[in-house]
Amino acid sequence: MATYDLTAHHIIEPGGPIALSTEKLQVFYGRQQAIFDATLNFPANQITALIGASGSGKSTYLRSLNRMNDKVARVTGKIMYQETNINDRTINVYAVRRHLGMVFQRPNPFAKSIYDNLTFALKATGIKSRTILDDRVEQSLKEAALWEEVKEDLHKSALALSGGQQQRLCIARALATQPEILLLDEPASALDPISTAKIEVTLKRLVERYTIIIVTHNMQQAARLSSYTAFLHLGHLIEFDKTPTIFQNPEMTATQDYITGNFG
Numbered sequence: 042m043a044t045y046d047l048t049a050h051h052i053i054e055p056g057g058p059i060a061l062s063t064e065k066l067q068v069f070y071g072r073q074q075a076i077f078d079a080t081l082n083f084p085a086n087q088i089t090a091l092i093g094a095s096g097s098g099k100s101t102y103l104r105s106l107n108r109m110n111d112k113v114a115r116v117t118g119k120i121m122y123q124e125t126n127i128n129d130r131t132i133n134v135y136a137v138r139r140h141l142g143m144v145f146q147r148p149n150p151f152a153k154s155i156y157d158n159l160t161f162a163l164k165a166t167g168i169k170s171r172t173i174l175d176d177r178v179e180q181s182l183k184e185a186a187l188w189e190e191v192k193e194d195l196h197k198s199a200l201a202l203s204g205g206q207q208q209r210l211c212i213a214r215a216l217a218t219q220p221e222i223l224l225l226d227e228p229a230s231a232l233d234p235i236s237t238a239k240i241e242v243t244l245k246r247l248v249e250r251y252t253i254i255i256v257t258h259n260m261q262q263a264a265r266l267s268s269y270t271a272f273l274h275l276g277h278l279i280e281f282d283k284t285p286t287i288f289q290n291p292e293m294t295a296t297q298d299y300i301t302g303n304f305g
């Protein structure tokens with residue numbers, strides 16, 4: 042693999058409001074450092090794609106944003122959300138995750154009904170009103186473009202849905218707590234092209250209301266979906282810019298090599 046200067050980077054300041062920032066974020070698995078000094082402003086109501094080779098730290102960075110790495114890694118630096126450093130140990134991680142929802146690579150519905158999948162976290166926060174729960178179920182299924190397919194089957198098992206439907210259910214589940222930010226870790230990589238297209242159309246619509254940060258291996262998907270792209274290499278944020286710039290005219294040689302396939 043070519044050697045690049047890991048201290049050099051090109052990170053732009055996105056225009057418009059910022060939904061989330063990391064300041065000198067570092068992640069350590071034991072002695073191994075997986076993320077180095079990641080400082081980035083994520084623009085609100087935009088899709089930001091995280092790209093980079095396998096092992097570059099995309100999932101580690103994403104999972105750190107809503108404290109999913111707490112039990113497996115040491116995370117230092119700041120994660121600023123609504124003027125609060127949510128990487129502070131005194132911050133309740135469950136509250137963080139209600140604001141920053143996560144969807145994983147493999148659909149992982151609970152072995153419960155569709156309705157119970159969507160109301161589980163809400164009930165845990167103390168919401169008991171049937172009207173509120175019913176409304177949230179309908180709203181989040183509509184937002185995830187699944188309502189028409191399942192509205193007669195809300196009390197059937199979520200495991201009876203197809204893989205693509207299960208993944209849209211997981212998106213709906215993440216939306217049910219009314220987060221501001223949706224984090225997605227390769228949400229379509231286990232799905233067929235038609236299900237993938239449905240997820241992409243859904244995300245494009247959701248960005249009007251939510252800020253979306255998505256890890257993807259698929260560069261066409263990053264180019265189609267996102268308005269900003271961050272390129273990571275060996276745990277370093279090398280470049281962050283508008284997506285067309287990253288794919289047509291990147292500043293850094295490592296980015297250029299990665300997107301043209303001359304990498305490694």
Ligand SMILES: Nc1ncnc2c1ncn2[C@@H]1O[C@H](COP(=O)(O)OP(=O)(O)OP(=O)(O)O)[C@@H](O)[C@H]1O
Binds near residue numbers: 075094096100102113
């Ligand atoms: N739970 C863990 N324990 C120890 N090391 C880990 C753990 N998770 C990831 N790593 C290491 O951290 C580095 C970054 O991994 P990460 O999964 O974040 O990369 P990635 O860019 O998302 O890769 P991929 O595209 O293959 O999913 C790798 O060296 C990986 O081996």
